[in-house]
Amino acid sequence: MPVSALLRPRKHARHAKPSKVGPVLAAGGLAAAFAVTEGAVAATSAHAGGSAAQFDRLAGCESGGRWNINTGNGYYGGLQFNLATWRGVGMSGYPHQASREVQIAAGQRLHDRRGWAPWPSCSRKLGLTGDGGVTSAPAASATKPAPPARAPRADRSRPATPPPFSGVFTTADVSRVSESVRAWQQQMKARGWKITVDGRFGPQSASVATRFAAEKGLRGTPGTVDAATFAAAWTAPVT
Numbered sequence: 001m002p003v004s005a006l007l008r009p010r011k012h013a014r015h016a017k018p019s020k021v022g023p024v025l026a027a028g029g030l031a032a033a034f035a036v037t038e039g040a041v042a043a044t045s046a047h048a049g050g051s052a053a054q055f056d057r058l059a060g061c062e063s064g065g066r067w068n069i070n071t072g073n074g075y076y077g078g079l080q081f082n083l084a085t086w087r088g089v090g091m092s093g094y095p096h097q098a099s100r101e102v103q104i105a106a107g108q109r110l111h112d113r114r115g116w117a118p119w120p121s122c123s124r125k126l127g128l129t130g131d132g133g134v135t136s137a138p139a140a141s142a143t144k145p146a147p148p149a150r151a152p153r154a155d156r157s158r159p160a161t162p163p164p165f166s167g168v169f170t171t172a173d174v175s176r177v178s179e180s181v182r183a184w185q186q187q188m189k190a191r192g193w194k195i196t197v198d199g200r201f202g203p204q205s206a207s208v209a210t211r212f213a214a215e216k217g218l219r220g221t222p223g224t225v226d227a228a229t230f231a232a233a234w235t236a237p238v239t
Contacts, residue, residue: 032188050111055079061122067103070096070234072163072183075192079107079119083190095162113239162234169201169209169225183204184225187233188212201225215239
């Protein structure tokens, strides 16, 4: 599967806006800086996939070892994948809904292509290099390592947990920036809706809310986001 990514470097940022030309290969931490060029992502990596123990250590740095974490900011699970990255390595569903083993398998697939570069801060902090060892690790065996086992499909029947709901969104509040609105916009964008993530509930967000509610059969006031519509952004199946 051809893969490419176009990320704009930002200090202490996990992921930048995905390129429309292909899936983004990027994963970052709760306090990680991440910048990858399209050419670097396309290059073939000679690194091995890394062990489960090494990814356990990495998850401890990236997310406090919480494999089911979903804060509503668009990054999920122990290794803090975004959806474009997750799908780009052949996974389905949502990362935080998958088991630890499936998330590690996804991390190994990404590592096969990029080494530890997608997790720059934590990999440096933990001393992860090369095949997933530390700087002082012995030379790798001449025997070619076995490829990672095919990961089972993630269980999409388990609903995600939405963040706290702060009250009904209406365009009357368009001048006010709301973190709750921003989280909803990010989630809707991750689901594939064309929406600007700016924390302001304006006409574009109202239009998306109306169409989404109609698609899911929700009984709310058109052009608004009530508690049921808000929760459905995380719990309703992606269609």
